[in-house]
Amino acid sequence: MNLTATQLTKLTIDAYTDLKFEKPAGIQWRALLNPTELSFSRKNNYEATQSAGTSAPQQSFSGGEPDQVQLDLLLDGTGVVGEPGPVGDTLDALLALTKFQGDTHQPYYVHAYWGRFSFRGILTQADVTYKLFDRSGEPLRATVKLSLKEALSPEEVTAQDRPASPDLYQTWLVRDGETLEGIAAQVYGAPAYWRPLAAANRLANPRGLVTGQLLMLPPLAVA
Structure with missing residues (x-):
């Protein structure tokens, strides 16, 4: 059986209020169109040290940095997929995940998942480019470059190390x-x-x- 566009697994982002991802904020954002590109970055840091009696410096592991992911999204309200109409509300709901929350004094933690992809962290940046507008000036198409950085609880860090x-x-x-x-x-x-x-x-x-x-x-x- 072939799946229709509305039946395909969609990128989903769930919001949480705590670093352990145990307290859902009751907010979920789901992409109409899945990412056009997904990139992953992991970085380790090393220090070069010259020990006595050696001819070359040794590389000593000094720590790792949080994993980072970038998602390229397309929001399209032209009717190619789903009901036609402006994408402003959908975009606002996505950007709301990056806003400061008065009760927790920081933005939400987020869990983004799609197929084999699963990533828990924070939304650090969202770059939006509007591509098409209707006659009233409402956006009908926009691209979003979404940047996420890994967030681990102290218990998870200890377990990994x-x-x-x-x-x-x-x-x-x-x-x-x-x-x-x-x-x-x-x-x-x-x-x-x-x-x-x-x-x-x-x-x-x-x-x-x-x-x-x-x-x-x-x-x-x-x-």
Whole structure:
């Protein structure tokens, strides 16, 4: 059976008032026409550090940035799809998701989904271009470039990072004045873990850390 244009799965955006996406705002926006283009961006940051006795700098992971998505949408009220008429109200409903809310003191969090695509975050930007107007000046066609940035709760960040995972190794860039005991206390929650940390890095002198030195942090189960 062939699906008609009105039966096809449509891009949908649900609004929430909390970062855990547990409190729906009761607002849902659904596209009449699905995105003409969808782009995804993920970025990791690295710091170049020159350790003593090395000929080239080492690249140390310093953190990631939130994933970002851009959706290119077409709003068409010419009657090609659906009932003909101005698209102003549909556009206003979409832009309302970016507006400041007095009760939460920020715009809504949003969950955008369409087929395999599912993205939770915030709407950071909406660029609108009007393409066609009726005789009264009401817009009949408009394109929208919608930018979204990922938003994760602290619990989700912790779950993704899995700092205590038994199969995960990390690195640590030594800063001025840091000691092995202090690093062990920050990473493992107890300064006594300095011994396995020293062993993992083959440190003959645990008190001889050098600023800019890159340490290997063994998993908690190993340490």
